[in-house]
Amino acid sequence: MNRRWAARLALVAGVGAVAVLVVFAGLASLVLMAAAWAGLVLTAAGAWWMLTHTGWIRALAVLLMVAAPLTVLYLYSSAGLLWVVLASLGLWALAVLAGRAALTEDSPPGMPERSVGLAGRPFLIMNPRSGGGKVEKFRLAERARALGAEVVVLDPDRHEDVAELARRAVARGADLLGVAGGDGTQALVADVAAEHDLPFVVISAGTRNHFAMDLGLDRQDPSTCLEALTDPVELRIDLGRIHAGEPADGRPGRVFINNASFGVYAEVVQSPAYRDDKARTILEMLPDLLTRQSGARLSVRAGPLTTDGPQAVLVSNNPYQRGDSAGLGRRERLDTGALGVLCVGVGNTAEATELLLRGGQGRGLTEATAREVVVDCDAPVVAVGVDGEALSLPTPVRCRIEPGALRVRVPRGRPGVPRAAPPMDWRRVRRLALTMGRFAAGRDRA
Incomplete structure (x- = not known):
């Protein structure tokens, strides 16, 4: 479907969603919409109260989260209008999908790549524990050795310094470094590759493989990543680097390939109980952290932006797609030369409800990009999650971007990285449908 017809379908389906309510429900459609909105607000408010309270208040909040939508559905059903609402929702979903499809081609192009020759002495580090044992499951070490790579499989029973292993390999003449493991291990070896301007290969053998996803790699079958040794192209991407303490301390800092998080998440993963019982630890710690009764009080400076007291801060190596405030989706590019900054600061139930209802958009969220971000707090040490690893660093903490620092094969x-579905913009969809329609009509007359 071309963009013109996708935009037209979006407009027709959107009008149809409203028409179904008006025609079949009449004046009751206003009541239906009001009931739906009230149910959404109560459900979102219940979610906030559940996260920020304990005991009987939390129990009542959970009850509200369940009762509100069920009550709305009961009202629809008792009025004999449930099918009308479902039909309207189906048309509305179709309108949004078609509208986003019409706007998707406005997304920026992918990262430039260039053809390169084959490495002569590739060196790969593989973690057998990553991803539930993907190294063994996909016979990655055996396949890599068959392609001429030197492979070191880490000993799961003892700690090994992967950065030092990589440096020794470089000293022996390795001309390519790679890792089959999690993002934290990837970052440590990527730092060594960038230091020596050597190409780096990512093998998606971790659990979530966020970095591999943003490079467009196959996360289901990590063995396909080994094709970077036989038929490669090369990308130049940025690296994030985090420094602890004052600039004069002379420390080189630590690389991050995905993000560094501060605040609620970083505080929770620091807890000794987190590894044994994640869900219970989160529920026990969240109320005090979200209401600022515990944890450090953060302040953030990112270019002209200054934010005081956010509950959570995420600094990413290049910004995440718009609308993905949790940092769970993709970064369309890793070569923009800018850090992404997300600050969440919710002061009351109204702000939390707005943030939840608008899918991570609202007054409680601040988004920015910057070359350098400084995070400080009211304590000499702050909890930080760097590519998923829990650390405690002296304050202030500085994050900066290193443009084009890493060669990735x-x-x-x-x-590839699928193009992002942009946020819905009805004005642009309408303009696209009508403008392209007029253009097509003029072309046909000519």
């Missing part, structure tokens, strides 16, 4: 035939 990826398979020429990788799946």
Whole structure:
């Protein structure tokens, strides 16, 4: 479907969603919409109260979260209008999907790549524990050795310094470094590769593989990543680097390939109980952290932006797609030369409800980009999650971007990073449908 017809379908389906309510429900449609809105507000408010309270208040909040939508559905059903609401919702979903499809081609192009020759002495580090044992499951070490790579499989029973292993390999003449493991291990070896301007290969053998996803690699079958040794193209991407303490301390800092998080998440993962019982630890710690009764009080400076007292801060190596405030989706590019900054600061139930209802958009969220971000707090040490690893660092903490610092080799035939579905913009959809329609009509007359 071309963009013109997708935009037109979006407009027709949107009008249809409203028409179904008006025609079949009449004046009751206003009541239906009011009931739906009230149910959403109460459900979102209940979620906030559940996260910020304990005991009987939390129990009542959970009850509200369940009762509100069920009550709305009961009202629809008792009025004999449930099918009308479901039909309207279906048309509205179709309108949004078609509208986003019409706008998707406005997304920026992908990262530039160049063809390169093959490495002569590739060196790969593999963690057998990552991803539930993907190294063994996909016979990655055996396959890599068959392609001429030197492979070190880490000993799961003892700690090994992967950065030092990489440096020794470089000293022996390695001309490519790679890792089959989690993002934290990837970052440590990527730092060594960037230091020596050597190409780096990512093998998606971790659990979530966020970095591999943003490079467009196949996360289901990590063995396909080894094609970067036989049919590669090369990308130049940025690296984030985090420094602890004052600039004069002379420390080189630590690389992050995904993000550094401060506040609620970083405080929770620091808890000794987190590894044994994640869900219970989160529920026990969240009320005090979200209401600022515990944890450090953060302040953030990112270019002209200054934010005081956010509950959570996420600094990412390049910004995440718009609307993905949790940092769970993709970064369309890793070469923009800017850090992404997300600050969440919710002061009351109204702000929390707005944030939840608008899908991570609202007064409680501040978004920015910057070359350098400084995070400080009212304590000499702050909890930080760096690519998922829990650390405690002296304050202030500085994050900066290093543009084009890393050469990454990826398979020429990788799946790629899908274009993002942009936020819905009805004005743009309407303009696109009408403008392209007039253009097509003029062309036909000519």
